Amino acid sequence: MAEGKNAVMSIDRRISLITLGVADVARSTAFYERLGWGRSSASQEAITFIQLKGIVLALFSRAALAEDAGVENTPVGFSGITLAHNVSNPEEVDAVVDFAISCGATLVKKPEKVFWGGYSGYFADPDGHLWEVAHNPFAPMDEHGHLALPE
Structure with a gap:
């Protein structure tokens, strides 16, 4: 530096x-x-x-x-944050969302084709944290299962 x-x-x-x-x-x-x-x-x-x-x-x-962050613990609606789990194809999106629901998640948005050209749906964990399950045909997964964005 x-x-x-x-x-x-x-x-x-x-x-x-x-x-x-x-x-x-x-x-x-x-x-x-x-x-x-x-x-x-x-x-x-x-x-x-x-x-x-x-x-x-x-x-x-x-x-x-x-408390650790030094902020007030106030209830909020949408926190402005989602977590994403990308998969290789639309059928896998459906399967992952269905599996999460069977494990106790709440369906927030049924998987569907989305405006940006992919396919995704949302579920919430028991505390309401939003998870998007998505297939993005423009950003494939690499050999390690990580999202591979273009340079």
Whole structure:
């Protein structure tokens, strides 16, 4: 990194961990385990860690998360954030949404063709966190199952 007052800094393009503030850690952990996402041995009673492909998902008390961040824990409608799970084809979108519903998710938007040329639907986890399940024909998955955007 350059020194001086005109130094330019950049942050590496990655997200290491996403923490969802939840009402009941045990209930939310059980939901994600029903999806087939096992918890890490690093988990504790107050927090669950789930290793995903290239990222970690954490489940932590919403009140404790707000306290940790130093913000007020106020109820909100739409938080302005969705999580996405991309898949290889529209049939897989339907299958993943149906499976999530069978595990206790709530259907928010039935999968359908969307304005940008793909196919997607939305479900909410037990705490209302929105998950989009999408097939994007313009951004295929790489050999590791990661979304591969054009340069």
